[in-house]
Amino acid sequence: MSVTTEGMKAKELLAYYQAKADQDARDAKARGDLVCWSASVAPPEFCVTMGIAMVYPETHAAGIGAKKGALDMLEVADRKGYSIDCCSYGRVNMGYMELLKEQAITGKTPEVLANSPAAKVPLPDLVITCNNICNTLLKWYENLAVELDIPCIVIDVPFNHTMPIPEYAKSYIADQFRNAISQLEVICGRPFDYKKFQEVREQTQRSVYQWNRIAKMSHYKPSPLNCFDLFNYMALIVACRSLDYAEITFKKFADELEENLKAGVYAFKGAEKTRVTWEGIAVWPYLGHTFKSLKALGTIMTGSAYPGLWDLSYDAHDESLHSMAEAYTRIYINTCLENKVNVLLNIVNNGQCDGIVYHLNRSCKLMSFLNVETAEIIKEKTGLPYVQFDGDQTDPRNFAPAQFDTRVQALAEMMEANMAE
Amino acid sequence: MSKVETILKQFADVAANPKKAMDDYTAETGKGAVGILPYYAPEELVHATGYLPMGIWGGNKSISKARTYLPAFACSIMQQVMELQCEGAYDDLKAVIISVPCDTLKCLSQKWKGTSPVIVFTHPQNRGLEAANQFLVQEYKILKTKLEKILGVTITNADIEASIKVYNENRAIMREFVKVAADYPQVIDPIARHAVFKARMFMEKSKHTALVKELLEEIKAMPIEPWTGKKVIVTGILAEPNGLLEIFKEFGLAIVDDDLAQESRQIRVDVLDGEEGPLYRLAKVWQNMYGCSLATDTKKVRGKMLMNKVAQTDADAVIVAMMKFCDPEEWDYPVYYRQFEEKGIKSLMIEVDQEAQSFEQIKTRIQSFVENM
Ligand code: SF4
Ligand code: SF4
Numbered sequence: 001m002s003v004t005t006e007g008m009k010a011k012e013l014l015a016y017y018q019a020k021a022d023q024d025a026r027d028a029k030a031r032g033d034l035v036c037w038s039a040s041v042a043p044p045e046f047c048v049t050m051g052i053a054m055v056y057p058e059t060h061a062a063g064i065g066a067k068k069g070a071l072d073m074l075e076v077a078d079r080k081g082y083s084i085d086c087c088s089y090g091r092v093n094m095g096y097m098e099l100l101k102e103q104a105i106t107g108k109t110p111e112v113l114a115n116s117p118a119a120k121v122p123l124p125d126l127v128i129t130c131n132n133i134c135n136t137l138l139k140w141y142e143n144l145a146v147e148l149d150i151p152c153i154v155i156d157v158p159f160n161h162t163m164p165i166p167e168y169a170k171s172y173i174a175d176q177f178r179n180a181i182s183q184l185e186v187i188c189g190r191p192f193d194y195k196k197f198q199e200v201r202e203q204t205q206r207s208v209y210q211w212n213r214i215a216k217m218s219h220y221k222p223s224p225l226n227c228f229d230l231f232n233y234m235a236l237i238v239a240c241r242s243l244d245y246a247e248i249t250f251k252k253f254a255d256e257l258e259e260n261l262k263a264g265v266y267a268f269k270g271a272e273k274t275r276v277t278w279e280g281i282a283v284w285p286y287l288g289h290t291f292k293s294l295k296a297l298g299t300i301m302t303g304s305a306y307p308g309l310w311d312l313s314y315d316a317h318d319e320s321l322h323s324m325a326e327a328y329t330r331i332y333i334n335t336c337l338e339n340k341v342n343v344l345l346n347i348v349n350n351g352q353c354d355g356i357v358y359h360l361n362r363s364c365k366l367m368s369f370l371n372v373e374t375a376e377i378i379k380e381k382t383g384l385p386y387v388q389f390d391g392d393q394t395d396p397r398n399f400a401p402a403q404f405d406t407r408v409q410a411l412a413e414m415m416e417a418n419m420a421e
Numbered sequence: 422m423s424k425v426e427t428i429l430k431q432f433a434d435v436a437a438n439p440k441k442a443m444d445d446y447t448a449e450t451g452k453g454a455v456g457i458l459p460y461y462a463p464e465e466l467v468h469a470t471g472y473l474p475m476g477i478w479g480g481n482k483s484i485s486k487a488r489t490y491l492p493a494f495a496c497s498i499m500q501q502v503m504e505l506q507c508e509g510a511y512d513d514l515k516a517v518i519i520s521v522p523c524d525t526l527k528c529l530s531q532k533w534k535g536t537s538p539v540i541v542f543t544h545p546q547n548r549g550l551e552a553a554n555q556f557l558v559q560e561y562k563i564l565k566t567k568l569e570k571i572l573g574v575t576i577t578n579a580d581i582e583a584s585i586k587v588y589n590e591n592r593a594i595m596r597e598f599v600k601v602a603a604d605y606p607q608v609i610d611p612i613a614r615h616a617v618f619k620a621r622m623f624m625e626k627s628k629h630t631a632l633v634k635e636l637l638e639e640i641k642a643m644p645i646e647p648w649t650g651k652k653v654i655v656t657g658i659l660a661e662p663n664g665l666l667e668i669f670k671e672f673g674l675a676i677v678d679d680d681l682a683q684e685s686r687q688i689r690v691d692v693l694d695g696e697e698g699p700l701y702r703l704a705k706v707w708q709n710m711y712g713c714s715l716a717t718d719t720k721k722v723r724g725k726m727l728m729n730k731v732a733q734t735d736a737d738a739v740i741v742a743m744m745k746f747c748d749p750e751e752w753d754y755p756v757y758y759r760q761f762e763e764k765g766i767k768s769l770m771i772e773v774d775q776e777a778q779s780f781e782q783i784k785t786r787i788q789s790f791v792e793n794m
Contacts, residue, residue: 080759081754081758083748085744085748086748086752090752094755134524135522135523135524135749138546139714139752140752141719142717142719143721146719146720149755152719154717154719156546156547158545158546158560159530161541161542161543162563168559169556172545172553172555175552179547179550225726269699272748302548326730327595337531360492362494364524365494366528367750369491370528372532373490373532
């Protein structure tokens with residue numbers, strides 16, 4: 001660890017490394033090195049092996065949303081013809097990209113860009129996408145590639161309509177990994193470094209291990225961890241899992257949580273009345289509001305499947321790459337309803353939850369259109385109450401704080417009534 | 422009624438009453454039908470069983486029951502399909518085949534409310550790779566086995582080859598139909614054109630081919646007359662209901678080619694001859710597909726393809742029939758729109774809502790678009 005980070009708390013490390021990742025990308029660009037924009041759960045192992053700096057548009061868009069800068073970007077996308085039905089992460093990013101492009105062409109920084117609270121990231125020289133969380137990421141990255149006239153690496157992980165994942169699916173994905181390697185060799189003009197690749201995979205596994213350590217802390221009752229924190233720390237499991245940035249930060253955070261647990265220091269100072277699972281993405285522009293509303297009710301979030309998307313454990317020594325292929329395709333929203341429900345059920349049970357909050361996300365069809373069925377099955381299996389609210393992860397126009405408050409209040413009442421029984 | 426009119430009426434009748442088409446087929450053959458949801462199922466495999474492949478592309482219902490299962494921002498066609506499922510409209514089907522090339526269909530494939538067994542398969546999206554063909558062959562193998570089991574039949578390679586031939590012939594005649602319809606817009610108006618395509622989804626394909634052939638022979642014997650209206654290319658998922666096409670007719674718009682998922686995208690790519698087995702060659706169709714929002718293409722040739730169509734047919738404009746809440750189509754739009762603007766190609770986007778009963782807004786827009794052309 002470098003000297004500067006010594007003695008830093010996990011929270012400080014998070015801020016430090018998040019900023020550093022963006023700085024790395026800017027530095028790479030300034031040096032004339034390659035920058036890649038990547039889908040959040042696309043495998044970074046290949047690009048990182050090649051020393052390519054990575055930028056993650058979803059995380060970037062989430063940051064813009066949290067800093068209340070989404071509307072400006074959405075407006076640019078709107079002018080370019082993007083319908084409000086398209087995922088708002090994608091629209092924020094296309095808006096941002098168009099502004100960067102304008103800047104690159106004219107040499108002038110558009111005013112909206114200059115005034116944006118967005119973290120400054122450079123334009124990509126290539127993009128990599130993977131559809132393990134949605135096919136929207138295929139459409140979005142097609143557009144990036146065409147509008148910037150740059151190569152696009154696609155890792156297609158076919159929807160697993162039948163579980164377990166068949167061998168032929170893993171073979172197909174592993175073949176794409178090998179294809180991505182040869183694409184990168186052409187793009188970079190040098191051979192792929194397999195030794196480094198081994199190290200990067202091992203690093204990724206160490207990051208994932210520490211990430212999972214954190215997630216498990218919400219299993220305790222009372223919980224030392226409020227899972228809202230995972231929404232914040234997620235930035236690093238997305239953007240830096242193949243670097244030690246993520247490992248260092250997560251280890252520190254997990255250690256802190258363990259110490260807290262031993263010392264009897266809990267997230268709500270032990271005053272948690274009820275525990276919920278949050279299904280879906282956070283509402284970034286209203287992260288504070290949603291957190292506070294729940295907290296005011298004494299409701300702590302001890303389950304969330306979304307951060308679990310990055311539980312990308314695999315055998316880093318498996319040269320067939322089938323294990324890695326499996327890790328990237330088994331994401332619960334890339335599987336049949338039955339498996340999806342089982343994954344969520346585990347989260348509800350492990351988090352010792354009393355109820356579930358479903359985010360009906362206007363942006364995200366894949367994470368919304370099975371809410372009714374999922375909720376009904378889980379209710380049947382656990383008897384736990386649930387509510388659903390209308391929202392959007394980055395378009396602030398699609399979330400109504402009052403509706404959210406009413407819904408979670410109703411849930412709190414149902415949970416308390418259940419417990420009183 | 423002229424012979425042409427009689428044939429067109431036959432197509433229109435089938436298009437308007439798929440249930441009857443299915444019942445007639447069942448009465449005639451003693452076999453039933455298998456439902457095929459959009460998009461790009463290897464229909465030949467169903468045809469090879471002797472059962473009738475029936476396209477499932479929504480309807481024109483007012484949505485009520487579907488509201489329980491789908492939020493308002495699900496695409497119009499799947500709202501319709503869900504409504505019809507809830508009503509039991511598909512329950513006579515022996516099976517239903519669902520592919521999952523968009524996020525909406527992934528979800529829909531997991532929540533069928535009807536009673537027919539559902540067979541789901543996934544298209545690979547890294548389509549340039551040989552590994553993708555291999556993957557799809559495996560998916561088709563499983564699909565085939567499930568069909569055999571459900572229908573209690575065996576599908577031989579010879580059966581599949583025979584069906585491939587039937588389908589290739591049908592696609593070829595439909596491509597010719599598109600050209601003839603462009604030459605004779607006085608005879609084939611937008612509604613009739615759509616009926617010929619739509620009937621295709623409910624008729625056994627060799628019968629459809631024969632009827633289209635008959636139609637074309639009649640038409641081609643007529644003189645080609647100059648068209649005084651405008652010519653357009655239509656792109657999108659589908660252009661329905663007929664009320665929408667009425668407007669085209671009213672304002673003298675001839676559809677000289679289309680890129681609709683329900684129409685020409687279905688006949689764009691043939692199953693090629695070759696040494697490989699039929700499943701492999703069926704899989705290759707997906708690899709060779711282009712210009713569709715559901716077939717990943719990092720070069721996005723759709724805009725270029727549409728502009729080529731404009732050039733080939735001397736069309737005046739492209740009409741974008743945008744399926745309400747269809748994000749794959751909505752993602753394609755800004756790119757080809759920019760390309761159109763750069764090349765001076767006129768275009769108009771109209772919203773397709775299968776539930777719609779009145780079209781006043783679209784009418785006004787088409788009217789002013791035509792006036793400004
Ligand atoms: S929010 Fe949903 S649609 Fe958008 S990128 Fe994420 S998973 Fe895909
Ligand atoms: S492609 Fe579009 S219209 Fe078709 S099911 Fe998907 S979202 Fe709906």
